[in-house]
Amino acid sequence: MTGYTCKYTPVELLIALGAETKILNSEVLDFAAAERLTHTTLCCHAKAVLQQSLKEADELVLVSCCDSQRRLHDVLKARGKHSFLHLMALPHGDEPCARLQFKKELFRLCELYSSRHNSVFDRQKFIAACREAAPPAVDRPFLAVLGARVSSQMLEFLQEKVRYSLLDLTCSGNRRLENLPDGIETMDFTELMEWYAGALLRLVPCMRMTDVAGRRVLWENDNLQGIIYHTVKFCDYYGFDYARLKKETKLPILKLESDYTPQSLGQFATRLEAFMESLAPQRIAFPPKKAVGGRLFAGIDSGSTTTNIVVLNEKREIVASATVRTGANVEKSARAALEEVCSKLGTGLDGFAAIVATGYGRNSIPFANAAVTEITCHARGAYFLNPAVRTIVDIAGARTAR
Ligand code: SF4
Ligand code: SF4
Known part of the structure; x- marks a missing residue:
């Protein structure tokens, strides 16, 4: 198996040339094995590849790409476990001299691989493989x-969380070669x-x-709705590239940072949900199904420590609020908070035009008309209070219940 990244x-x-190829892009549970072979400061990408390549690829x-990849090559060369190990020099552009340099690299790889395996270049296999890597039509959002x-796990996770299809153009992304040139069947090898x-x-x-x-x-594709940028x-x-990208396009961008362990994925869920909310703000059913068209609006923040409720009237004035401990039962705490404001206002559930839930327990409050991530709520709330606000500090469960 010939691995690549x-x-x-x-x-x-x-x-x-007869190789069976495999992209090495799995998550790893930890980096203990890699850290026994190299120093701890090698980046997590290189360490993940090191571990996976020793287990799953004999070539x-x-x-x-960078010094980390060159060090990875040094470590693996010293280890001597791979029967074929090769580091290709990649140019930084596609100008004529870069193409010439890369062509020489292709010749060198071909020479080394075929002499190692006594194999010959199969043109039909090459053309078929290039056809498979042809660009797909992207004709929907x-x-x-x-x-x-x-990683494949991360890509699956992202796809589950977003409503649009994903086009993977990352380092490990589907390789999208341009259309094959006319006369490819008769071109000489050079x-x-x-x-x-x-x-x-x-x-x-x-x-x-x-x-x-x-x-x-x-950018020219009208179906592109936004970008998920993985660092x-x-x-x-990647941090520099992200900053460059922000200048290049006005499209919405979500930056996600991982270390190739499954722990990273758990932290992405709320951010992805908030990103989708920003791309397509949800419309709250009005009047809501479970209320009978009252004139009050409630926001419930179901946090890990406390559950907070704030009630606004039609003039957007705060008319009541309450805070209770969340405890073990999210729904029960939300009901207790609601009952407290209802008794202050002398109303019942039917006094509300809409109730929106946020916070970690937002999806467990059945009487709310909508659930919105705290990221979106923070942003909208801050903008409502002062449109000049650009940064919000969320100190999470630091507040104590009264
Ligand atoms: S580009 Fe960054 S993440 Fe990738 S191998 Fe180099 S140092 Fe590691
Ligand atoms: S695609 Fe990724 S791994 Fe490859 S050279 Fe570019 S940054 Fe490096």
């Missing part, structure tokens, strides 16, 4: 995922590699490329 790896060439093709490689070097270097550019104008194809803990490169 970077979308610029010439997978189709390896297939044509490995790496790309000279979608979100692009950019940045650092996402011409073929010239085209292939260019096609790889023209993939939607990653953060390592100096010229990222190739991302224009994305890796303690890796500045």
Whole structure:
């Protein structure tokens, strides 16, 4: 099995030389095994690849993305477990000399791999593999995922949480080669590699490329609704790219940072939900099903420590509020808070036009008409009070119940 991690790896060439290829993009439970072999400051991406490659790939093709990848190559070379280990030099653009340099790299890989395996280049396999990597038509609303490689587990998780289909253009993303040139069947090997070097270097550019104008194809697609940008803990490169991306486009962007362990995923759920709320604000059923059209509006924040309720009248004035301990039963606490404001106001549930729940228990309050993440509530509340606010500090369960 020939493992790889970077979308610029010439997978189709390896297939044509007889390799069985596999993208190494799994989550890992911890980095103990990697830290026995290398120093702890190696980035979590390189450590995750190190562990997975030792378990799941007897051959490995790496790309000279950064120093961490080069150190990963050094460690694995010293370990000597892979029967074929190769580090390819990747140019930073797709100008003619970069294509020439990369073509030489393709020739070198071809030479090394075929002499190691005594294999020959199979043109039909190469063409078939290139066809499989052809770009799909994106003809409905979608979100692009950019940045650092996402594991298959993370991609599945993201897809479950968002309403749009996802186009994975990260480091490990589906490789989308341009359409095959006419006459590919009869091109000689040098011409073929010239085209292939260019096609790889023209993939939607990653953060390592100096010229990222190739991302224009994305911005020009009217179906693109927003971007999920994945960064890796303690890796500045993606941080810089994210800052560049924010200047390049006005599209909504959600930045997610992970360390390739499953723990990261749990933290993403609320942020993804809030991102979807910002893309398509939910309309609250009006009048709500469970109320009979009163004139009061309640917001319930079901937090881990306390449950808070605030009631507004039609003039947007606060007319009552209450705080109770959340305890073990989220619904019971929310009812207790509601009863407290109802008794202050001398009304019942039918006095409310709408009740919206937020906080960690927001989905467990059956009498609320809508559940909205605390991120959206914070943003809207702050904007309502003062549109100039740009930063909100949430001190979570620090408040004590009265
Ligand atoms: S940043 Fe670019 S070169 Fe580095 S791993 Fe990702 S796709 Fe490959
Ligand atoms: S996460 Fe950053 S430091 Fe690590 S391999 Fe990727 S680009 Fe290099």
